[in-house]
Amino acid sequence: MVTIKDVAKRAGVNASTVSRVLKDSSAISQITKERVRQAMDDLGYVPNRAAQMLASGLTQCVGVVLPPLTTPDRVSEPFFMEILTAINDQAKQQGFTVSIATSNSVEDLAEQVKLMYRQKRADGFLILYSEKDDPVQHYLSSHNIPFVVVGTPIEADPNLISIDNDNQLMGEEAVKHLQRKGHKKLLFVTDDLTSRVCLDRYRGYQQAIEQLDLPVQPILLFDRKDPATLDLLIETIQREKITGLIVIGDLLSIRVIQFLSFYGLRVPDDLSLISFNNSIFSKMLHPYLTTFDINVAQLGQTSLIRLLDIIEDRQQPSTEVIVPFNLKERESVRDLYR
Known part of the structure; x- marks a missing residue:
């Protein structure tokens, strides 16, 4: 040996x-x-992990906590697979492995996290969501267990390290991009009215709408299981003569485009659409989506590096790290000036 x-x-x-x-x-x-x-x-040297654990007291493993899987679409959201891949690749480079906690409720997630830590299956945790009064964050904070949040915290916490994009600025840029293409009546569509990402992006929408002196519209929910939300979307588009949609994510954008086609509305001929995430769905079907690339790989890599800094007692200021984004212009936005 x-x-x-x-x-x-x-x-x-x-x-x-x-x-x-x-x-x-x-x-x-x-x-x-x-x-x-x-x-x-x-x-062909292979490190003796058991000996390393005894010497350092570390398990050489991090836990990744997925958000509660409250909807079928959340399970298929490509963001989570992309960021898990980035986290796992970065962990492998650092000699760490990854364990995943997933459930339908934050309460069950908290129980899984407690068990993982007590059984020495994780030295720290990455939380891939941000919710108010989250029992997972509460447990980790109260027991001084290292963790990093991927997302903007709901409540200010000077001891918390979080990694995110500037979602409010993204919402503003979405409005301004559509306005530059001649669109003045814009609607914000989501499938989740409670998430921090959604609220921040809609706040950005509101600010840009006010700055540009455009008519503001309330945020609209798109829920395939609730016909009333679908009826309200079509009614609002027709009544307000909407020409541009800002949709919370690429997967929902595909569903919205398919839904609109039943009413004879085509993207981008009748309605322009701008989305977020630049996922695999953005170029799956025509029209290819104009969408914001949120640099998922950088989000995952940065969050893992920050967590290991805490675990290994390297100097680490408590702060919010902002990962840059950029807009990918494709087919789903029509220039009304042409």
């Missing part, structure tokens, strides 16, 4: 240096790290 001493001899360093490289210590230069890792690859 290849040992740390064998790796050290091959790399021309001390065994203690190899141990520091395994922990990705910032005290070791990148050149030395690469030489040691090359020696590990050459010799």
Whole structure:
């Protein structure tokens, strides 16, 4: 069996240096790290995780808490698969593994998180949602367990680290983009009236509408199981002569486009549509969606790195980290000036 001493001899360093490289210590230069890792690859060295756990007290695993799966569409939302992939890839580079907690309720999620931590199956947690009075966050905070929230916190907390986009600014930019294309009567459509992401983006919509002196419309719910919400959407579009829709996500945008087609309304000929997330759905069907790329990979990577900083006691200011976004212009927005 290849040992740390064998790796050290091959790399021309001390065994203690190899141990520091395994922990990705910032005290070791990148050149030395690469030489040691090359020696590990050459010799086929596999770290003894059990020994590392005993020495460090860490499980070398992080828990990822998905939001409550309250709707069938949430299960199929590509955002979660994309960010899980990014988190897992970054964790693998750092020598960590990932465990997932998922359920239909925040209460059950909290019980899973408690069990995972008590059974030493996670050193810290990434929470992929933000809710008011969340029992998961409450448990982690009250027990001083490291965690990072992907999303904007509902309530201000000076001790919380969160990773997110500027969703309010995104909502503003959506309105301004449509206005530059000649659209003045705009509607904001969502499938979730309570999420922080939705509320922030709609707040941005409201601010831009007021700045541009355009007619403001109340946020509308699109719920396939509630015909009243669908009727209200069509009625509002027809009554207010809406020409532009801002829809909370790509998957819902596809459903809205399909729904509108039943009424003879085509995107972008009759209605323009702008969306968010730049997921696989944005280029699945024509018209390809004009949508905001929220840099999901960067959200996942940054959140994992910040969590490991806390776990490994590296200096980490409590703050909100904002990941940039950019607009992908495609087919679903029509320029009325042309």
